[in-house]
Amino acid sequence: MRVGLLISEFKDKNVCDMCLGADIAARDLGVELIIFPGKYIITDKNFSDDNPFEYQYQAVYDYIYEAGFDGLIVDINRIGNSAPILKKEAFLNQFGKKPLLTVSEIEGFDTVKYVKNTESLEIGYLAIEQIIAKISGNVVKAKRKKISELTAEDVISANNKISAMSDLASRCSYDKDNYDLIIKKIAVAGFSDLEVFLLESPRICSLKKGWKVPKHSKRIITIHTGKSEKFDKRKDMETSDIFDFSTIEGTKIIRNVFRGEEQYGLFIMGFDNSVRTGTFDDLLTSIILSGIRINFLKKCLVDTEEELLQCQEEIARDGSVLDHIGDQDYLTSLPNRRGFFAKAYDLLKTDFKEGTYAVVAYIDMDSLKNINAIHGHDEGDNAVKRVASILEEVFGKESICGRIRGDEFAVIGVTDEEDRAEELRIEMARQNNKLLMENTKYLNHLIYSICEFDYEDSLSLREMLKETDDNLKNMRRMETIG
Structure with a gap:
């Protein structure tokens, strides 16, 4: 049986004592107890500009949702010490119908039963005993132990x-x-x-x-x-x-x-x-x-050094330093990394406004290294040019498409059409299948991520690219698992 104990923080001696009692009872009764110190529900009263990231402590409670907990004990009075009753109720309701006991009374929720002035250590024992009864219907009693003071x-x-x-x-x-x-x-x-x-x-x-x-x-x-x-x-x-x-x-x-x-x-x-x-x-x-x-x-730093070495090798192989210093890719005539970012910033500055959506895509030629190794760089160059033509066809002239690395492309566009990204995903899937079928010598396989972002004043190109890149990494991981 797995039980979660949601507390504020260990700085409070009463909280520590309650956790001690719960720990002893859980070990005695064969319960796996996991303690979540999440501090406090953030409200206008306790939010501070001096420590604006206090809200992040609350994120630890989210691990409960998919981790197979049989029941929860929540010290709601301390977690919500500055929160209005509606916020406390919303906090408790987020855990759905999972068996739950609160340490202090709150209307509409079952509470750990104890008499007034009960010591925190004993409340910890009672909480474990009563959550077991609530989950299993069995009345149990844990052995009490004398706890020495902190030495x-x-x-x-x-x-x-x-x-x-x-x-x-x-x-x-x-x-x-x-x-x-x-x-x-x-x-x-x-x-x-x-x-x-x-x-x-x-x-x-x-x-x-x-x-x-x-x-x-x-x-x-x-x-x-x-x-x-x-x-x-x-x-x-x-x-x-x-x-x-x-x-x-x-x-x-x-x-x-x-x-x-x-x-x-x-x-x-x-x-x-x-x-x-x-x-x-x-x-x-x-x-x-x-x-x-x-x-x-x-x-x-290690990854950056490896990337620099890769760029040096590409420059040496291409024999054209000007292509890398300029803003155009020598092979596809698309913007190179430098050109893509320059054009992307300009596009967002002029077109990305209230009521519009930015569509950002990363495309990885997963097979390029094998094509180069087995069939030679000339054939690899042909594969790259074919992918570039597909991307121009899918995303159109209204978007900026660039070759940002030897086997990677990036695309950005601004549209007033919501869910445009989903249409592009469907078209990319169709083109990817077509690409796989059209060459009998090798597989030219693409892994891609397409994300859509609502306009926000504070949203940066870096954030959009990072989220899209994270999605692409997940795609690579799924491809590896598959």
Whole structure:
């Protein structure tokens, strides 16, 4: 049985005590308990310009939807301490008909039953017992344990973990996904159970646009019962499965890792005395963010260096530096990368306005490297020119189509016709099938992503291209799985 406990934050001693009671009861009764520290519902009263990204803590609750929870316990009074009753009700209603108990009374929802002045530790016990009864219909009783006060040794242990992690984050380096040294050092730092997940690229989470739980994430660090575990091949996994495949036994805590509007990853850790120190949870999150971001930036640097080397090879092979310095691709007569971006910015500046839609596409010639390797570069050039003619036919002269890399094209257009992207996807599918059929020597196969964006004042070309590129990466991933 899997139960989620939704709390505000561990800085509150009463919250910590309730989690302690729930943890002991869950272990005794065989319940998998997962704690979600999501801080507070954002309202006009508690929103601050000094910390404008506080809303992102709430995003951690979204992992509940597809992760197979049997029931939820929600500390709604603290999570919604500044929120009006309608916001609290909306927060609780988002979880649908899933068995749910609130820690404090709210009309229309079942509440954990306890007498006035009951200690928070006991409320934690009662919450687990009563959610089991609500889910299964069985009345159960957990064994109570005496909990000692937080000791100086506990605080020193938590500080040592933070200190070791901080030193490690500052030394973090990217080496082709080789995290073995990092894992061993974190284990030595005193962490018993910890799993860190990395996203392929940062995901935007904003108040205006909201966010979606990333479909895939890569587990890069696993420490189980104080020992590091090595993964020879770290593959992307479904984010909805992270609890099913977690190596951490007992109660877990899950946290997102954000910087500004961007999520870089997430982590799951075993619940222990460290969180009772109050600031441990937030400090750990910040340090893991630092390590992940340093690692991500160094990975970007490696990828950029590889791209530069590829460009140098292309220039050497083409024998025409002027084509790369100018704004036109020598082979297709389409704009090159430089020309495409210049024209795209001009188009958006003049045509993208209220009531219009920007359609952005990325097209990848998935087979070009094989064509060049097997049939020669002349045949590869013919394949590139054929794709360029198809894109001009599909997207028309009103759009800007460019060859931004040897095997990649980008397209942008502005239209007042809503859902134009769907029409283009249908036509691209038809042309792609036709392309596959027309050559008997080789497959000229395209992977493409076409996205449509409503006009927004703050929407940038970079954001549109990034979302379209992310979709293309998902297409590549699906092609690989398929």
